[in-house]
Amino acid sequence: xxxxxxxxxxxxxxxxxxxxxxxxxxxxxxxxxxxxxxxxxxxxxxxxxxxxxxxxxxxxxxxxxxxxxxxxxxxxxxxxxxxxxxxxxxxxxxxxxxxxxxxxxxxxxxxxxxxxxxxxxxxxxxxxxxxxxxxxxxxxxxxxxxxxxxxxxxxxxxxxxxxxxxxxxxxxxxxxxxxxxxxxxxxxxxxxxxxxxxxxxxxxxxxxxxxxxxxxxxxxxxxxxxxxxxxxxxxxxxxxxxxxxxxxxxxxxxxxxxxxxxxxxxxxxxxxxxxxxxxxxxxxxxxxxxxxxxxxxxxxxxxxxxxxxxxxxx
Numbered sequence: 001x002x003x004x005x006x007x008x009x010x011x012x013x014x015x016x017x018x019x020x021x022x023x024x025x026x027x028x029x030x031x032x033x034x035x036x037x038x039x040x041x042x043x044x045x046x047x048x049x050x051x052x053x054x055x056x057x058x059x060x061x062x063x064x065x066x067x068x069x070x071x072x073x074x075x076x077x078x079x080x081x082x083x084x085x086x087x088x089x090x091x092x093x094x095x096x097x098x099x100x101x102x103x104x105x106x107x108x109x110x111x112x113x114x115x116x117x118x119x120x121x122x123x124x125x126x127x128x129x130x131x132x133x134x135x136x137x138x139x140x141x142x143x144x145x146x147x148x149x150x151x152x153x154x155x156x157x158x159x160x161x162x163x164x165x166x167x168x169x170x171x172x173x174x175x176x177x178x179x180x181x182x183x184x185x186x187x188x189x190x191x192x193x194x195x196x197x198x199x200x201x202x203x204x205x206x207x208x209x210x211x212x213x214x215x216x217x218x219x220x221x222x223x224x225x226x227x228x229x230x231x232x233x234x235x236x237x238x239x240x241x242x243x244x245x246x247x248x249x250x251x252x253x254x255x256x257x258x259x260x261x262x263x264x265x266x267x268x269x270x271x272x273x274x275x276x277x278x279x280x281x282x283x284x285x286x287x288x289x290x291x292x293x294x295x296x297x298x299x300x301x302x303x304x305x306x307x308x309x310x311x312x313x314x
Contacts, residue, residue, distance in 0.1 A: 021066070021067065021284060021285065021288045021303070022067075022288075022296075022299045022300050022303040022304060023067045023068075023069045023300075023303065023304045024066060024067060024068050024069065024267070024284060024303050024304060025068075025069060025070040025071070025072070025105075025266070025303070025304045025307035025308060025311075025313065026068055026070075026071045026072065026267075026268060026269050026271075027072045027199075027233055027235065027266045027267065027268035027307045027310075027311070028072065028074050028201070028233060028235040028236070028268025028269060028270045028271075029059065029071050029072060029073055029074065029104060029268070029269060029270075029271055030054065030073065030074060030076040030270075030271070030272065030273065031054055031055055031056065031059075031073060031076065031091070031094065031104070032050075032052075032053055032054045032055075032076055032272065033053055033055060033090070033094075034051070034052065034053055035053070036090060037076075037078045037079065037082065037086075037087065037090075038078065038079040038082070039076060039077060039078060039079070040077070040079055040147030040148070041077050041146065041147040041148035043147065044145075044146055044147060044148075049276045050272060050273065050275075050276075054271070054272040054275075055094060056094060056095075056096045056098070056103045056104075057096075058272075059071075059103070059271065060098050060103075062271065062275070062279070062280035062281075063098070063280055064280070064281055066280070066281060066284055068098075068099075068101070069101060069304060070101055070105040070106075070304075070307070070308065070311075070313045071101075071103055071104045071105050072104065072105065072106055072107070072108065072132075072268070072307065072311055072313075073091055073104035073106070073107040073108070074107075074108045074135055074175065074268075075087055075107075075108055075109050075110040075135050077110075077137070077147075077148045078110065080110075080112070084109065084110045084111050084112070084121050084125075085109065085121060085124045085125055087109060087110065088107055088109040088125055088128050088130075088131055089128065091104060091107050091128075091130065092128060092130065095130075102130075104130065105130070105311075105313050106130045106131070106132045106311045106312070106313055107128075107130050107131055107132065108132055108133050108134065108135050108173065108175050109125050109131055109133075109134055109135075110134065110135065110136065111125070111134045111136065111163075112136060112163075113134070113136055113154075113159070113160045113162075113163025113164060113166075113167070114154075114157060114159040114160050114163060115163075118163055118166060119166065122134075122166065122167070122170060122172070126170070132172070132173050132311050132312065133167065133172040133173025133174055133175065133197075133199075134167055134172060134173070134174055134175070135174070135175035135177065135201070136154070136160075137149075137150065137177045138150065138154045138155060138160075138176065138177060138178050138182065138186075139177055139178050139179045139182065139205065140152060140153050140154065140179075153182075155178070155182055155185045155186060155189060156185075161189055164189065164190075164193065164196070165193065167196070168193045168195070168196040171197075172197075173197045173198070173199060173310070173311070174196065174197075174198050174199070175198075175199045175201050175233075176198050176199065176200050176201060177201040177202065177205070178204070178205070179205055180204055180205060180206060180212060180215050180216035180219055180220075181215060181219070183200075183204055183216075183219035183220060183222070183223050184219050184222070186223065187219070187222055187223045187226050187227065190223075190226075190227050190230070191226055191227070194227065194228060194229065195229055196227075196229060197229050197230075197231070197310065198227060198229065198230045198231070199230075199231050199232075199233050199266075199310065200220075200223065200230060200231070200232050200233060201233050201235065201236065202233065202235050202236030202239055202270075203220075203232060203233070203234055203235075203236075203240070203252065203253075203256045204216055204219070204220050204223075204232075204256075205236070205239050205240075206239075206240050206252050207239070207240055208240060208241070208248075213252075217255060217259070220232075220256065220259045220260075221259045224259045224260045224261075224264070230260075230264070231260070231264050231265070231266060231306065231310050232256055232259070232260040232264060232265045232266070233265075233266050233267075233268050234253055234256060234257075234265055234266065234267050234268070234287070234302075235267065235268030235269065235270045236268075236270045236273070236274070237249045237270070237274065238270070238273070238274050238277055240252055242277075243277070244274065244277040244278045244283075246286050246289065246290065249286075249290070250290050253287075253290050253291075254290070257291075257294075257302070262291075262294055262298035262299075262301050262302045263298075263301055263306065264306065265302050265306065266302065266306050266307045266310065267284075267287050267302060267303060269283055269284070271283075287303075291303075
């Protein structure tokens with residue numbers, strides 16, 4: 001998909017909206033190189049629009065004149081049979097500079113927290129200066145055919161919980177991607193690791209079903225109350241609105257900020273996954289419009305400062 005193919009009607013509607021955006025740290029960015037890695041999830045139905053490279057030069061074109069001061073690369077579900085450190089190493093070979101910032105600034109890698117060689121994998125990840133932590137997707141659906149969807153509950157596996165403890169002992173971040181009903185169990189597990197920096201991805205994946213939204217609200221509020229080091233990432237909005245419209249996402253973002261406070265939330269683009277639905281500029285200006293009610297201090301925190309602190313961006 002070229003730049004010209006992307007939805008751009010909202011670019012004009014939002015060009016004067018949300019006043020001046022604060023400086024931005026994009027906390028959820030993926031780079032894809034289909035010649036270098038196999039991404040099994042891209043072979044699934046409905047992913048045809050994403051089966052192409054997305055590299056720093058593509059992001060620079062998307063970012064345009066936005067004041068992006070740092071980016072966080074999140075592991076992109078490279079084939080799990082590949083050395084889990086290979087993607088982290090590769091990022092250093094493609095790293096570039098844009099407007100004086102390193103691209104990407106820092107990264108979250110992959111590891112199987114159940115693996116017998118987890119300690120070695122983490123040692124090798126930590127040889128890279130940009131490495132900050134691990135994401136192993138823990139949402140699951142029994143019988144799923146999706147390559148990026150586990151079919152068993154990792155939160156019920158003692159080996160996986162032991163892996164979390166290893167991350168905590170090393171002072172590494174864990175990015176938690178779970179369904180809303182799993183947040184309660186996640187809270188129970190993480191209660192014993194109060195200093196563990198956990199980032200809850202994609203707002204805890206709320207959907208539009210009223211009953212599910214009620215459960216999400218309850219469990220999100222509880223995990224925010226119980227885990228003082230937990231941070232909420234507002235990203236992946238296509239998971240709660242396939243149309244990615246302001247009307248569909250405003251209430252859920254406001255509820256999320258109410259649960260965690262502006263001091264513990266961050267924004268991420270989830271590009272290129274959300275790219276077919278909205279342009280990069282329109283995405284950030286939508287976030288800006290939705291947070292106009294916040295103070296300048298709160299907006300600075302949620303758009304950049306919280307991410308700088310969480311990911312130790314220097």
